[in-house]
Structures are given as C-alpha cells and as structure tokens.
Amino acid sequence: MTDKFVSIEGIAKRYPGGGGATTTIFENLWLSMARGEFCCVIGHSGCGKTTVLNILAGLDAPSEGAVIVDGQAISGTSLDRAVIFQSHALLPWRTVLGNVAYAVSSKWRSWDRAKVKAHAQKFIDLVGLTGSEHKRPSELSGGMKQRVGIARALSITPKMMLMDEPFSALDALTRGTLQDEVRRICLETGQTAFMITHDVDEAIYLADKIFLMTNGPGAVLAEVVENPLPRDRGRTDLHRHPLYYALRNHIIDFLVTRSKTFTTERPDHDPRNVPVVRIGKPGLSIASSGEEQRQTWTPGTSPGLTA
C-alpha cells in the first residue's frame, strides 16, 4: 500500500493481571488505511476492537507501538479524529443544537455565537434533523440521538471518523436508514472511517476493507478482506451481486470457526504482513499486502488458507 493515511504500527495492550502476571489483549498489531477508505473491524467480543478504536481516538494509550495519522504519531485525543459513540453520548442537559454547537465551539474557539450556530445548523440539516434543533436528547428516539451524534462528529470536519458499533442499539429499519446516511456522507465528504461492527451485512454494505480479528486474549488481525462489490452499491440489491455470498460466507466462516482456531493453525502468521483476501471468481488470485504471498480462494471452501 502506498498511501498510508492511518498506520497502526505494532501496538499492544496489556493489563496487569492477578499475581504480577499481565494479560495481553493483543500485541504486535499492524494495520493501515488509505485516505478516504471506509474500514470495518469484525471480531468477537473481547478481541480488543474497542481498545484499538480507543487508541486510534487517543482515549487510550497503547502499551507498545505507535499510531501514525496523516504523517504524525498521535498522542492523546484530537479534533482531527471524531468519535461516534455506541451509546451516542449526548449531553442530556443540552439541546440538539447545543450538543452540536458544543463541538463546533470547541474546534473554533474564536467564532461568535451566530457563526457557531449557523455551522451547527448546517450539520443538523445534513443528518435530517431540521426542526428538532431545540429538542433535548430525552425527547428524541434512539435513531435521532445517533443522528445528533453523527452531526456532532461531522461538524468538526475531522480527518477521520471512528465509530464504535454506532448502530447496534437501533432497530433494523432505523439502522438501515442511518447506514445509508453514513455511507452517503462519507462518500460525499471523502471521509476516512474506521468502524467496529458485529453486523456482517453492515460491514459488506459500508466497508471498502474489512479487518477480521481472532478471539482474545492474544487477538491478532487475521485477514484484511477487500470488498469486491462496486462502489456505487445500493442496499436493496446488494445481495444480488455475484460475489456477495462468497464474501459473506467467507466472513461468517471466519467468525464461526476460524476466529477460534486461526492462531493455532497458522503459527507462521506474520502480523506485519497480514494476508489481503480478494474475493473473486474461482481461480482468481488473492494477493497479500506485500504481493509475495499469493493465495487462491474459491467460494465455498473458505477455511484453510495456505500461504
């Protein structure tokens, strides 16, 4: 990969365990993202997905390693990296406008009230909450609250967005509309996005790249799956694409079986050179990131990738 907008370089997270021992959530994790790319992380609970996201956000510090965003190693939080929280995390004593304006005035401290308000309003309109500016979060539905969270994150015009299962608390219908919105906004604004999800279809619909993580503790990034679906994919005809089921089966097979057995089956796994899987028609090649490992994968025979 030539353009490494985000580069996670050998990070580890360890917690002191009982009796002087340390628990390693993950170690030697390498991962990179290009500018404008939408990446999803899929893995079972406890594999450290949220920790990776928190480290990217700067809310948590890695025990080892570094994260480089746009050519600079990060230290602490930054207005360049906006977070959309799973629990929306709106300030309940502020209105919709107040919540977005809080973020806007945090980024541009010198702006006057009218300018902050106008800027915040633009993003409230963008997420389709026009007319609800003066409502408090308690008066909003779950979907509307998360829209405010999205508006707040976008309003500071970040370089990248970090989303921790942003739609998992929503009902299926609302989730679908919000996925459309997020996809539209990210494509329009060229946002780089990093999203944690448990929903395979969500990842297929939204992501350009899907990171598959094995089970923790001692989790590793097992594969980077490139999404073969066209960029102008629609949510309604997604499942009709010839490669959709191949992709979906590959991810589900990973989650169901290989996420448990991956580390034992693949002792030679090189965390710096995570295999890149390109789902293609039978016989098409699957290239690793360094192009030196070439793998083939045929739909229906997902487990047992050989180097």
Added chain:
Amino acid sequence: MKTSSLRLRAGLVSIALLAAFLGIWHLATRSTAPVATMSPEYAKLMGLTATQGKSAMPGPLDVGAKLWEHLKRPFYDNGPNDKGLGIQLAYSIARVGTGYLLAVLVAIPLGFLIGMSPLLSKALDPFIQVLKPISPLAWMPLALYTIKDSSVSAIFVIFICSIWPMLLNTVFGVASVRKEWINVARTLEVGTIRRAFTVILPAAAPTILTGMRISIGIAWLVIVAAEMLVGGTGIGYFVWNEWNNLSITNVIIAILLIGIVGMLLDQILARFTRMVTFPE
C-alpha cells in the same frame, strides 16, 4: 382529571385531619378543674389555672389570638428580651444563610477537587469520615474559645454542620460523571477548566443540589439549638426565653414558625434542584 381529583381529595383529608387535631386540642385544654375559692390577691398570683380551672396548656384559640398579635407587629423591638418574631426569625435566617453560603463556597470547590482526584479522595477520606459524625454543637465550646464571639460562633456551627452533606455529594457527583461524557469532552480537546464547567458541573449538579438541600435542612435544625446556647437573638433564643417566661403559647407559636420556615427553605432548594435536573 384523575390527578386533580386525587389532589382535591387529599386536600380535603388534610383539612379534616387539621380540624380533628384542633378539635381534640381544644377539648383537651378546656377549663374543667374545680375552681378553688381564694382571696383576690392570692388569685392574682396564682393565675387563671387556679382561679378559673383553666388548663396551663394553651388551647388553639389562645395560640391563634397570640399568633395574630405577633403577625400584626412582627418587627417591634422593645429591648433585648422583647423583640418581634420577624426580627428573631430574620436573625436566625441571616445566621443560617451566612454559615450555609460559606459552607457552599468551601464544599463545592473542594468537592470538585476531591472528586476529580482519586489521590485526594483517598487521602482526605479518613478525615472526612471522622469529622462528619461530630455533632455540630460539640464544636461550640471550641468555637466560643477561639472566635470569642457568640454570634460568629453560631455561624461557625452552621458552617461546620452544613459542609459535610454538600462536600460528600459533590465528591460523589463529580466522581460518578459518566465516562462517555468525559470522553466526548476529551475527543473535542476541551481543556480541564472548560470541561469542569461545561460537562462535570452540569452532570453533577443534581447530586450537588441534593446535598445542598440536605444541608439546609440540617442547618435549620442546628440553628435553634445553637441559639439556645449562645442566646441574645434568634428564634432558638426566643423559644428558650419564652420557656423561661413560662409562655407556652409563644413556645408553640415559635415551633410552628420554625416548621414553616424550614419547609420554605427546603422548597426553595427543591426548586433549584428541579431547575438543574435533566431527564435522560
């Protein structure tokens, strides 16, 4: 409306209970004892209890008449031992207000510091745990000895008794602000001071106000006892003075007023609490 009819019925029951209470009180304090015959000079000394068989306990009508008298002239001042009830209450409220405000000024910033710093929280915990259960009146001799002014000592006692609930509630409120709200401020690169005022203060405000409401209640309880000790002015002193005058009527009136003022103070703080409470 079902709620309004409930309120109406509750009001009716309240009035009925009050009427029953006043009725029983009236019947219990009627003149019933036999009247002894005695010389008029002796009768003057003995009072109505002996001459007309009137109970020494005043009835509701006596109290009502006396109360009306007080309400007509609440602010008269006939020297140190005879002041209007309005003046006495004003002294008490001023003392409570001063001590309480001083406690607010100390407890809330200090509570913020302790709540935000786990180190301070642990370090100061034993002191707070020992100081908190001390009866505020136990400080009185020490206050009188060091301050050498009885009125200021009373204010100090109010200060020391109202500081603990506010301090502990502020610490608790600040320490238990939701992590996600703090994280929002952190991802927006909000500085510590601005974070304290825009996230922690509004989030902890309901808990802090609850502490302030408990404190004002305790302060009002303590002022009566403190003024009985220090004397001079105030509703507590008035109660003790009227006991020495054997005017049970005035004592009952003072008890009633103490209750009403305490209720009003509590209602004011309750209103403030509602103002800062946010629905989630």
